[in-house]
Amino acid sequence: MTEQRRIILDELEKTCRHPSASEIYERVKKRMPHISLGTVYRNLEVLSSRGMIKKLSMPTGQKRFDAGREDHQHVRCLSCGRVDDLPTQADENLEAIAARVSDASGYRRLGFAVDFYGICPGCAGETKKERQ
Numbered sequence: 086m087t088e089q090r091r092i093i094l095d096e097l098e099k100t101c102r103h104p105s106a107s108e109i110y111e112r113v114k115k116r117m118p119h120i121s122l123g124t125v126y127r128n129l130e131v132l133s134s135r136g137m138i139k140k141l142s143m144p145t146g147q148k149r150f151d152a153g154r155e156d157h158q159h160v161r162c163l164s165c166g167r168v169d170d171l172p173t174q175a176d177e178n179l180e181a182i183a184a185r186v187s188d189a190s191g192y193r194r195l196g197f198a199v200d201f202y203g204i205c206p207g208c209a210g211e212t213k214k215e216r217q
């Protein structure tokens with residue numbers, strides 16, 4: 086792995102905030118001042134095509150990145166694009182749903198992805214303020 090790619094992966098693993106390519110670029114630039122956004126983006130694409138990180142497509146078309154930790158679900162804010170990991174206790178119920186789906190369909194289950202959408206506490210606070 087190249088030094089650039091190692092640092093990009095390292096910066097992504099340090100955060101659970103699901104940064105966009107430009108946010109990762111800002112972090113990586115502090116360690117490699119001459120790196121370009123294009124280089125960061127290309128390396129993120131390579132890492133995700135190798136399954137080392139996850140690429141999350143937002144409804145807005147923006148892409149955010151997640152270090153390839155164990156499987157987990159996401160909840161996304163439709164207002165600001167923030168993405169949070171769901172607490173693991175939610176996953177047991179999802180497992181049960183996934184098992185029922187594979188029983189009913191006869192498919193061998195390889196995995197599943199569930200996306201939750203909403204308004205994050207930060208954005209909910211702002212709309213409350215605007216109304217007052």
Ligand SMILES: [Zn+2]
Binds near residue numbers: 163208
């Ligand atoms: Zn928000």
Ligand SMILES: [Zn+2]
Binds near residue numbers: 151157158159169170
């Ligand atoms: Zn995540």
